[in-house]
Amino acid sequence: MTVPISPASLASARAEFAGGRGYLAACTVGLTPRASRDAIIVDAHASAGGRPDPVAYSALVESSRRHFADLVGVSADRVAVGSQTSVLAALIAASVPDDAEVLCAAGDFSSIMLPFVHAGRGIRVRIAPVAGLADAITERTWLVAFSIVQSATGEVADADAIVAAAHRAGARTFCDATQAVGWLPVDAGAFDALVCHTYKWLCAPRGVAFLTLSAQLQYLVPPIFAGWYAGADPWTSCYGHEVVLAEDASRFDVSPAWQAFVGAEPALALFADMDRAAAHAHTTGLAAAFRDRMGIPAPPRPSAIVTWSDASGCDLARLGAAGVSASGRAGRARVAFHVFNDDDDVGLAATALIG
Structure with missing residues (x-):
């Protein structure tokens, strides 16, 4: 750490x-940040000069994964790499059983809500004010999906109360921390799943997002976006249908936007080292x-x-x-x-x- x-x-x-x-x-x-700007400029010159380095790009992806894990207090094997909040939320939506109930916060950011609203399969989305979210959880609730900091209002949810109520009811929790990580200390281990896009408070280029998953929820999530980078060994997972997926959360990795990680890695390092x-x-x-x-x-x-x-x-x-x-x-x-x-x-x- x-x-x-x-x-x-x-x-x-x-x-x-x-x-x-x-x-x-x-x-x-x-x-x-200055370091991100400089790294992007150096990479652009190297690429234009015929010297792009995919192996170095991959190393930056893995370093970024570790920085984010440090930021939210989990081990790197619990972190998946993605590009957008809605795509990672769609992974969680795919894990919700048919006809189950998902409880969302009224007025929350649409990327955290629409994957559940349009999931089909009889999934029912119920809405409650963020201040009353904990009280709205019932034994019918399979998942509570909410932003820990509301984008439209800046309201900070009572995450402890929501998590406690979800545990009592046997429900799972999915937290969007995009408006939080970088200024608000966040413990991703408190939630079954947490998503964060890093282009806001973490000052990274757009196109770098992360998903953390508990070991329990991981086994319920289908790897519907699996590609070569989701393989146990990505560089030997580029061809064919017999690819063995990673055993940890990286089985949900989306093929990374390499140039975005060039700028993201220094920014994430800066915030990971910050008090x-x-x-x-x-x-x-x-x-x-x-x-x-x-x-x-x-x-x-x-x-x-x-x-x-x-x-x-x-x-x-x-x-x-x-x-x-x-x-x-x-x-x-x-x-x-x-x-x-x-x-x-x-x-x-x-x-x-x-x-």
């Missing part, structure tokens, strides 16, 4: 980003300071994302005019504070809105 760096080194981590001032949109897409508690305190502290300036009530659980009603888009326009990168979702304005932000970003955004 990587030894976390001290909280004081968050300043060093921030120095790994060339930009950041006024950028409050990590919940939409993260900023590329998770310090990053959480820094990001949520900035968000709390912004809420105080704006008079927005504190949420039940601290979040690095702040949203408020902005149906007309006027507040979003004010932020943009002041040089603040923010986003609008579901009739709300949305800002996000990451490790590369500081108190000046809080002041810049608040001044743009209230003077």
